[in-house]
Amino acid sequence: MAIKNVTVAGGGVLGSQIALQSAYCGMNVTIWGRSEESHERTKPKLERYAGIYKQTLEETKTNPAIRARGLSDEGATAEELDALIAKVDPALASIKFTTSYEEAAKDADLIIEAVVEDAAQKIAFYQAIAPFIPEHTLMVTNSSYIVPSTFAEYTGCPERYLAMHFANDIYRGNTAEIMPHPGTDMDNYNTVVDFARAIRMEPICLYKEQFGYLLNSLLLPWFSAAENLWADDISDPQTIDKVWMLATGAPSGPFMILDTVSLPTIYAVLKTNPDAQDPTHVKYRLAQKLKEKIDKGETGVNAGKGFYDYTK
Amino acid sequence: MAIKNVTVAGGGVLGSQIALQSAYCGMNVTIWGRSEESHERTKPKLERYAGIYKQTLEETKTNPAIRARGLSDEGATAEELDALIAKVDPALASIKFTTSYEEAAKDADLIIEAVVEDAAQKIAFYQAIAPFIPEHTLMVTNSSYIVPSTFAEYTGCPERYLAMHFANDIYRGNTAEIMPHPGTDMDNYNTVVDFARAIRMEPICLYKEQFGYLLNSLLLPWFSAAENLWADDISDPQTIDKVWMLATGAPSGPFMILDTVSLPTIYAVLKTNPDAQDPTHVKYRLAQKLKEKIDKGETGVNAGKGFYDYTK
Numbered sequence: 001m002a003i004k005n006v007t008v009a010g011g012g013v014l015g016s017q018i019a020l021q022s023a024y025c026g027m028n029v030t031i032w033g034r035s036e037e038s039h040e041r042t043k044p045k046l047e048r049y050a051g052i053y054k055q056t057l058e059e060t061k062t063n064p065a066i067r068a069r070g071l072s073d074e075g076a077t078a079e080e081l082d083a084l085i086a087k088v089d090p091a092l093a094s095i096k097f098t099t100s101y102e103e104a105a106k107d108a109d110l111i112i113e114a115v116v117e118d119a120a121q122k123i124a125f126y127q128a129i130a131p132f133i134p135e136h137t138l139m140v141t142n143s144s145y146i147v148p149s150t151f152a153e154y155t156g157c158p159e160r161y162l163a164m165h166f167a168n169d170i171y172r173g174n175t176a177e178i179m180p181h182p183g184t185d186m187d188n189y190n191t192v193v194d195f196a197r198a199i200r201m202e203p204i205c206l207y208k209e210q211f212g213y214l215l216n217s218l219l220l221p222w223f224s225a226a227e228n229l230w231a232d233d234i235s236d237p238q239t240i241d242k243v244w245m246l247a248t249g250a251p252s253g254p255f256m257i258l259d260t261v262s263l264p265t266i267y268a269v270l271k272t273n274p275d276a277q278d279p280t281h282v283k284y285r286l287a288q289k290l291k292e293k294i295d296k297g298e299t300g301v302n303a304g305k306g307f308y309d310y311t312k
Numbered sequence: 313m314a315i316k317n318v319t320v321a322g323g324g325v326l327g328s329q330i331a332l333q334s335a336y337c338g339m340n341v342t343i344w345g346r347s348e349e350s351h352e353r354t355k356p357k358l359e360r361y362a363g364i365y366k367q368t369l370e371e372t373k374t375n376p377a378i379r380a381r382g383l384s385d386e387g388a389t390a391e392e393l394d395a396l397i398a399k400v401d402p403a404l405a406s407i408k409f410t411t412s413y414e415e416a417a418k419d420a421d422l423i424i425e426a427v428v429e430d431a432a433q434k435i436a437f438y439q440a441i442a443p444f445i446p447e448h449t450l451m452v453t454n455s456s457y458i459v460p461s462t463f464a465e466y467t468g469c470p471e472r473y474l475a476m477h478f479a480n481d482i483y484r485g486n487t488a489e490i491m492p493h494p495g496t497d498m499d500n501y502n503t504v505v506d507f508a509r510a511i512r513m514e515p516i517c518l519y520k521e522q523f524g525y526l527l528n529s530l531l532l533p534w535f536s537a538a539e540n541l542w543a544d545d546i547s548d549p550q551t552i553d554k555v556w557m558l559a560t561g562a563p564s565g566p567f568m569i570l571d572t573v574s575l576p577t578i579y580a581v582l583k584t585n586p587d588a589q590d591p592t593h594v595k596y597r598l599a600q601k602l603k604e605k606i607d608k609g610e611t612g613v614n615a616g617k618g619f620y621d622y623t624k
Binding site for chain 1: 479485486487489514516517518519520522526527529530531532533534536537538540541544545546547551552554555556558559560561562563564566569
């Protein structure tokens, strides 16, 4: 089965990106939201991303380095890019909105759950939509930190349910980590892999459940090691980044990426770690140093200053 | 004080690279070795590296991307590169050899200990050379895994002693991680930082002792996370590398780098980890999977096959 009708549940930052990307790639897209007010918050997000799509495609004509992998192929001609630009507004206009679970489910080949990252709210969504899900419909969760087996029993279709985790700015960071739970039918898994390719995502296939998927499983211990070196005054962020970049040829080190994640986000996650409450532990010292920077407004790239100064 | 006379103790892979690089950059270099036989093993290494220096400089004329940071500046002209090529053979010829501790120490501004990575052999070296070290002489250890405070008391000059850790192929991977022990005088530390720059190394400054310095402190948890994902069949090395490269823009993922480290090296280190003996632990499964590959001869880049196939 090829996916054609897609319902995205939740029109937040990721939900609106997934909806527009799917419509841009020719899917019939419906956004389900809890209320008309939530739809009104989603619409300007969609318009903003549509503007980014058109601008990126336009700039790719003269500067191929700016190309976003989710939007155009390498080496696309100006004519091909114009044809893609012409697709953006119709794609945006084609997106339908509903607050009805029945409407959201009834024609869907695939439901992409992108509800806020809270287990209770996700379970409430699954329980409400389950009675309306047709027999052929697949469902995926975009959850970042909760594995799909947590929710499978509430979906009414565990064998047609799995996880598909997008990165932020999916038109550019076009990875989709695809992860089954133990009850997922692998034919359905493969259909979702094909769907990922159909909306220009690079499928990243996991064979088993893994907290944090692959990317966060690699990033978090690497961030933690870098943070500990800084917290213990072994060296400074710039030097730590430098040795990583020189030794591995990477364009950025851990602190450059942490500046884009933002210091308040790092701090919020850190505060859930019991070690951060223990004054003898490096994570306690890390929390102190992060809080000092946050209190000074040095919260990362968006603030103009974090571990680096972006105002210069 | 500026360093001019350098003694490199140990003419192994790193020792011979450090000696040639220092001579290439205008230092007066002596290699201390345990015996004439050890010197005879060092000389072909020096000649081989001298050949690599000349060839790399020559090729840089037509292909600037091949430039090694330790050998030439970005944008060097063909004339400048020819002048550098002309320095290589005289540098090689200028290197002196001794088996005498007294000879090794007496004129040295800096002694670089690059003896085999074995604490007992390093201590024996320090105890033997200590009586001959002049009052102005600094000494550094190139030890990878043993912090300098372990040896400081045997050197007779703890305040003039610290760690300076080179990467392999120093003419290309030109980082020098510089790390004091609690008794190091920071003026001496700064002199070593200046010396690093004088031999075209990028100094990576640590303020305190740290096991694994900065680079291995970042690499090891990142390798471990990647290895665990593979050991538990969450995904495969190619997919794990792919998500890292796509998400961070890096030119290589952890398994590509592990292939250059070589699987027998990883396996040897892993076997020292008690978790690798516990059949319920992921490190046990990792050891099994590594051994399978090693038994098939898939030991890494040098074998033509490791996590990747290099014969295609």
